[in-house]
Amino acid sequence: MKLTSAEKAERRTHFRQQLEQGVEPREAARTATERANNAATASMLMGALEKLPQPPDWYESPEERAVRTEMTNADKGMSATATGAREPLTPDHRETTVVVPHEFVRCGLFGVADPKSSRQHVPHAVFEVYGTNGGTITYCGPELRQDDRQVFFEALNFERSTPGSATATPNQFLVKLGWSRNTESRKKLHACIGRLQDAQLTIEVRRLGRLVIPSLLTHVDVLDDGSYRMKFHDSVRRLYDDNCYTCLRREYEQKLERRSDLARWLLLFYSTHQTPRPIPLATLIELCNDAPEKKYAFKDKLTAALGQLVRVKFLLGWNITRKVDGKSGTEMVEVKRPRMVRFEDQKQ
Structure with missing residues (x-):
């Protein structure tokens, strides 16, 4: 599910909070992603009930664009750290x-x-x-x-x-x-x-x-x-x-x-x-x-x-x-x- 910038920011915040509480990185990433997806689903349902008019795609100041780009890059870095670098060395297989x-x-x-x-x-x-x-x-x-x-x-x-x-x-x-x-x-x-x-x-x-x-x-x-x-x-x-x-x-x-x-x-x-x-x-x-x-x-x-x-x-x-x-x-x-x-x- 595609997340908004605010939802991604919320996911990062929750991820860091989980790490501070001693939760394993993979589990922290999973719960943070699940929470963000739930929020996105609720937002989508509310939007379907009442669709507010949206500004055109070009309605974004240079400052806003810089902040959005920075948040997107940070989000990608967090995902790579939380999942890619922590993936097991061997492929998935049965215990037997x-x-x-x-x-x-x-x-x-x-x-x-x-x-x-x-x-x-x-x-x-x-x-x-x-x-x-x-x-x-x-x-x-x-x-x-x-x-x-x-x-x-x-x-x-x-x-x-x-x-x-x-x-x-x-x-x-x-x-x-x-x-x-x-x-x-x-x-x-x-x-x-x-x-x-x-x-x-x-x-x-x-x-x-x-x-x-x-x-x-x-x-x-x-x-x-x-x-x-x-x-x-x-x-x-x-x-x-x-x-x-x-x-x-x-x-x-x-x-x-x-x-x-x-x-x-x-x-x-x-x-x-x-x-x-x-x-x-x-x-x-x-x-x-x-x-x-x-x-x-x-x-x-x-x-x-x-x-x-x-x-x-x-x-x-x-x-x-x-x-x-x-x-x-x-x-x-x-x-x-x-x-x-x-x-x-x-x-x-």
Whole structure:
């Protein structure tokens, strides 16, 4: 509904009063807008009963025009501050799903190394992003694995409740992640958060150009009650532009066996492909950032991981073809998925 200058001024006044009373900015903006709309509706109804003659459009002094312009600009600024800057980083989705940005799960940024092995510092690594247009993610920081990816996506989910930062207790994290609520899991969670703070990356793909994220978590506070309060670099928002994300049902990952990092990586990788094409086995090894001592060792792990994805009903079936004429690098990995449910269907 179009508001008059007076109604907009009243909305701004009410918005500021709400903020002074400690009301959250989004809620303050909502109530102020609702109040202004109600006033505009009442004014319109009264006008319909008795239409007063209005001056022509040009009947406005320079002083009045200057005041009106200033109020309009201030109103736009208030709206941007109250809504645009406070919008969650991730798009709207159901609580039973996790939002997966394609570039993060189509490469080896979050690897699948043996969970028992020690982590290395990565001074410089370039991960190829799988896709028609391709691209790269250049990374510097501690080695990231699937547990770091789980914590990062979960933190983004908590951020939806308090746009601008994510606040959650360790127990809330552990319940959402499906981890045990013991001391070991709490230490693991704390370590993941620390690694995400030190993670620096530069994404270079056609749709984003060159996107620099100096830290996946820019700031982390531990509150008096033990809760974590985490802030993100605003560039994270752009990962979800152009509908380049997938809403994946949480139940799939929750049903996977513990320490099944390759199965988790494959789950998210194939979730971004509605009709997956055959992929060379050697390409999958490079993409998932695994470094098996022998190729057949990875093939055994891959067989077990794909079997898990069938058991949790994420895949209908899979196959690894034989070598062509005995040549190395000719084996292909083929998978078949059920029909992908679009986000619009999920909301119904």
